[in-house]
Amino acid sequence: AQKVTQAQTEISVVEKEDVTLDCVYETRDTTYYLFWYKQPPSGELVFLIRRNSFDEQNEISGRYSWNFQKSTSSFNFTITASQVVDSAVYFCALRLNTDKLIFGTGTRLQVFP
């Protein structure tokens, strides 16, 4: 079965704190793709990153970083020095060669000033 689990329903932090959003996935496919999307209060979905199953290099983009570990089937997302504008719901998603996109249930991040 294919599944994405985001166990953290909601996280609250104070500005400038670092925060990590967890994502654990399940699939028996050897080729797959992982994504993170951000959904701000306005409701649209904003693409953040994609990673394929053959590339375990971590990635950093400004204050955002992603840690992909196949050994633990995890693709965690860290925001360094969080800001109020980071407040949103964040979705992790798994895409297989069938082209279906399987979403986790999302983590709501609230960053307080």
Next chain:
Amino acid sequence: DADVTQTPRNRITKTGKRIMLECSQTKGHDRMYWYRQDPGLGLRLIYYSFDVKDINKGEISDGYSVSRQAQAKFSLSLESAIPNQTALYFCATSDSRDSPRHEQYFGPGTRLTVT
């Protein structure tokens, strides 16, 4: 202009009414999708279309139908709306030449309320 547009953006309708949500894209993508988002459940796939003549049911297709009028247009219909279809609906597109490596591109969403 946005690459993927959805109309209407907000809609309130009554139980039993027929309603159509429309999606248009200018990205030239051949694949289109409809998802619904419910609080705490993430996004779930309703229907998807790999080209004009290829339409497939997703995870939660009961109570919905779709029409792919052209490569650029994909409509979702609720034949007889019921309150538990109250949700945020997203249309998305992708290019088969890039799939599944690249992301799906999402429209801005349609917030539907069935009273």
